[in-house]
Amino acid sequence: MSSTNGRERQGPRCIALVGPYLSGKTTLLEAILFRLGAVPRQGKVSDKTSIGDAAPEARAHGMSVELNAASASFMGESFTFIDCPGSIEFGQEARAALTGCDAAVVVCEPDDKKVPALQLILKQLDDLNIPRFIFINKIDRTESRLRDVLTYLQPASSTPLLLRQIPIWKDEIVRGFVDLALERAFIYRENSPSEVVEMPSDILDREKEARFAMLEKLADYDDELMEQLLSDIEPPRDRVFNDLTRELAEGLITPVLFGSAENGNGILRLMKALRHEAPGVAETSKRLGLGAVNGNGGAALQILKTFHTAHGGKLSLSRVLSGAIADSATVYGGKGQDARVAGLFTLMGSTPQKIAKAEAGDTVALGKLDNMATGETISTVKGTVKQLMKLDVAPGVYGLAISVADRKDEVKLTSAIAKLIEEDPSLSLEQNQSTHEMVLWGQGEMHLRVALEKLQGKFGVQANARPRRIDYRETIRKSVQIRGRHKKQSGGHGQFGDIVVEIKPLARGSGFAFTDTISGGVVPKQYIPAVETGIRDWMGQGPLGFPVVDFTVNLSDGSYHDVDSSEMAFKTAARIAMSDGMPQCSPVLLEPVVAVEIHVPSEATSRVNQIVSGHRGQLLGFDGREGWSGWDTVKAHMPESEMGSLIIELRSATAGVGTFVFKHDHMSELTGRQADQVVTNRKATLAA
Missing domain, CATH: 3.30.70.240 (Alpha-Beta Plaits)
Structure with a gap:
């Protein structure tokens, strides 16, 4: 790698934007793209002009319902940002995407009510071992002191929160900041980069105190720095930045910056921290345990997200972890399956742009990988590919029975749902054999509402939804002995079956048991199975209208006719016995x-x-x-x-x-x- 400004180039990087619902992640993405010159003006979620949240469902509800990717260059280096939804109902979107990211920016508000939601996100980053920054957004709207904010945020983080900046207040409003690593003061300028100013005299003592606190936390993991601090030796600036970079990558600290995404404040300072301190793809590949791809330099990619587009078919958003990949390349998955790349694209929100080749670090969308799934590791080297992650899927907590008005659309419905599940594995479809329903499961009411809207808007399938049926059963409390007799004569061979059965309750969970104590051949052996079959046929709908469980039937007596008896006659006799006897057994509903x-x-x-x-x-x-x-x-x-x-x-x-x-x-x-x-x-x- 070549050196730039005294540091090693990290190659193209992938940064996740995560945070609680309504914290301003999509607005931060817009501010970054505008500040970096990737878009001519900063879009607004409220005006429906943002690059992110461009899906009709996101526009309609004013919230992120799936992740969005967008790329920009900063100081000669390429960054792709993955904007992840903040609602827990759409949390699956981040699970696979985070794996391939170099670092995460956790966007939060100075609001103690959002701390539990913040903890959910930080715990997920802990589990995946993802380096992270915290960006306290909406700093222009708070009256809280930053030290108080850090006090209530710290319990949500398993690592020490390392304050990188302190605010410059004027008239009870944050007008700028001091960078504690650079020891420089900046004043926010509207629609322009912050301006370096002389350090305000009234902030000098606070700056020294906050900088020393930052260095003390860094020194917890650097003995030489600790010795310098104890000896009142000012550490070299390079050492401070090296410690910031190393301790972030090792998951020892969580640097904290702040700003206002809506006003574009603090954006470039965040970008400089990402550029200088966030790890690159080499470190990410090492963290994931990626070795050489079969030892021959092939490309390895991690699929972060699957999209089904209206006209372009399936796109697999992927991070190139090593090597290079070109359009039309053949890739291989975790089960040895192969597919040919039908188009290579960068994404700017929902807009793809075709490219010829992608290299290590790039985040690109690959077309038509029909047999490859989100979370899968793929390679250009033939053979079974080592999988770098196991995609954990949240089980469904909210289910609705779905159907189509016209039965001929049922195949179309299941096909469309299969594509939805490919996009979002936290959706699942249950074919309930007991209630004869298709039940769509998801993470909440809004999650399923959006899924149904996508079915219609993206796949042209109008699905009806209603509360799912509960699989009730019924059983009995009393025993009875009952005769079931079926006799019919209508010319030629007639029908004759005659049985006596004892119906008794069983312990809960016992199911159904059939026995016989026939003696003397009053019911021939060949007809006894027909009696059991008749009972089982009847069990599907008892006196209360539900399947019957936890009871036993013993066939104890009966009679037959040499000519007119048959299996069908004894089946019918069994159903008659059950229909007459069960209402006398004190039936009771089971839930x-x-x-x-x-x-x-x-x-x-x-x-x-x-x-x-x-x-x-x-x-x-x-x-x-x-x-x-x-x-x-x-x-x-x-x-x-x-x-x-x-x-x-x-x-x-x-x-x-x-x-x-x-x-x-x-x-x-x-x-x-x-x-x-x-x-x-x-x-x-x-x-x-």
């Missing part, structure tokens, strides 16, 4: 109960307990969430019918950050008014 683990900030635990109790839930207890400071995990049993709105209420009670996982646990009796309503609704459905 599915799930075991749920709810993850919430500790201050919201009491409210969550009330929510669970209000949904007929049984609290099992709570404990600190493992690996999460200031979070709890609440465990409970809840009726599945009460889960539909749980995520909505949970997000409302936790400033949008609460979530849960659940699984079926057992079936429980449901009686009273609620059971009557379920049965009434079922009968209405069957009659329709």
